Amino acid sequence: MPAGFKKLYKQSFTDIERAATAWQRLSEKARDGLSQHRKHVTGPLHKQGWKGEAADSGFEFMENIELRLSIVQIEAQAIAKVLGTVKFRMEQAQTDLRNAVKTAEDNHYRVDDGWVSAPASTDSIPRNDPDGQAALNTASAMLGEYRQWIQQALDDAHTASDEGKRSLSRLLGDILRDTNPAAMAETVRDVRASMGDLGLKKPQVPDDPKEAKEWWDALSREEREGMTALYPDIIGRTDGLPASVRNEANHLYLDQQLDIAQNDNTIDKSHSTDDYNQSLNNLQKLKERLDQSDGAPSGKELYLLKFDGFGDGKAVIAMGNPDTAAHTAVLVPGTDTTMDSVPGQVSRISKLQDAALKRSDGESVSTVFWLDYDAPEKDLSVADDDRAQDASDDLRRFTGGVRAAQGENHSHLTVIGHSYDPIMEVVPGL
Incomplete structure (x- = not known):
């Protein structure tokens, strides 16, 4: 049985969809929080002309909060994008797999846990019959095609999973550590690399x-x-x-x-x-x-x-x-x-x-x-x-x-x- 056949054939992607939606909502909440903070906190303080050492220190602290909210907005959106892309590609691979199995079975090929066998009708064909040999050759060619189709679908699923794992590994929460003055610059770099891992332009x-x-x-x-x-x-x-x-x-x-x-x-x-x-x-x-x-x-x-x-x-x-x-x-x-x-x-x-x-x-x-x-x-x-x-x-x-x-x-x-x-x-x- 090809590795991963049963899992991909029956796989539900609901969990990935829910996770992507949750990250999307987190991104939107961070965006809304940033907007409200600027409108109701830093904006009025700027307008009132708050000056001095305390003001400089206070604005620096609050601007750091706003920057972090921006980073959460961007990185959470990037995670949602990765999850959505992986889900789409995995579903596509699953559809290809199921179509391969259905087409093979419709043509009377036997599919057992992903392994394709020739139709039972070919078992009785005489091997020394020229016409029978031609039928066997055709059946053999189709057999190889179905097996390749199934394997390609499995390979595509593995590729999507591996690329998603590598892409997600770049989007880590430690970017928001207190000692990181270049957090936003790192976010830009990480998101670019993450999208590149998925081949997204x-x-x-x-x-x-x-x-x-x-x-x-x-x-x-x-x-x-x-x-x-x-x-x-x-x-x-x-x-x-x-x-x-x-x-x-x-x-x-x-x-x-x-x-x-x-x-x-x-x-x-x-x-x-x-x-x-x-x-x-x-x-x-x-x-x-x-x-x-x-x-x-x-x-x-x-x-x-x-x-x-x-x-x-x-x-x-x-x-x-x-x-x-x-x-x-x-x-x-x-x-x-x-x-x-x-x-x-x-x-x-x-x-x-x-x-x-x-x-x-x-x-x-x-x-x-x-x-x-x-x-x-x-x-x-x-x-x-x-x-x-x-x-x-x-x-x-x-x-x-x-x-x-x-x-x-x-x-x-x-x-x-x-x-x-x-x-x-x-x-x-x-």
Whole structure:
């Protein structure tokens, strides 16, 4: 009898399914706990301007709690993904095994505990009869095929089990030990390796915002949760997805990039240490400003829709949800705008929103700071439109993404170019 035949043939995968569901729920609880902590604890403290040694110590402790909740969210989601993948592959192997047995038996082959024997009708065929010999040869060929089919199904099940075991072994709770300053960086490394053990590739999200929205809408709730936690870099930058989803993904990704820049920049060898030092400075400034708006009143909350810490830095930040607002304004900054200007730019879109609200007859307004291009420097000529040409497709994609995410709720959309006029000239029709 082939090893594991009886077990796979009768195996129930209910326990694996329940375990995957439990880990999924744990991930969601960690995410919700993180959101509530930011909204009701650290957010109000930042807003009140708590300063001093006690404040620094307190925020460090609380930010560590938030980081750990993020790690639990990610790693629990990864475990759920591994279990779900192993279950699917084991069920597929079981289906192949059962189909092999059924097909063999339907053709009168005998299957006893996984061992396939030729049909009883071949026992009486004379071996010296040419026609009988041909029938025996055919029966023998089919016999080998059925045996191979069964063995392949068993091999697939063993492979799925072994890969799952190896993948799970990378996702260990000791990553949260108190003495581990690089816990998030380790999480990134471990999750990448864990998904690699299963041969799982990053999602291929359509570049077109409308197609990206259709792709997202077709996913189940569990699939969306998994995508957000495991691939925050991809989900966070995809135009056409809901602003709330991108914001959650980008906050996770921001924590990851900060931890990598501080503790383990060997994860990405395409950048130098100097690059990471500059990135760390940019990302810290971005996070500090975002932290100040945790727990902001409805309409004043910030949505981080995209960012890049390298070089001068890039960031796309909305005040108020552009998916649901009746009016949306996209402010494209001009010369010398870098990540250093994020606090000032957020203040600017806040004032722009306040001014628009006074004339909106009570309708909601979202304002967006869009720095997703390399703004020209003052010491360079800004008479040409090279930077604008380079940014035009990205700006069109962003505004198209806003429209796609809004669905039927199309708001009044305005794009405002500040000081660098060519950015507007190369994106007509907005």
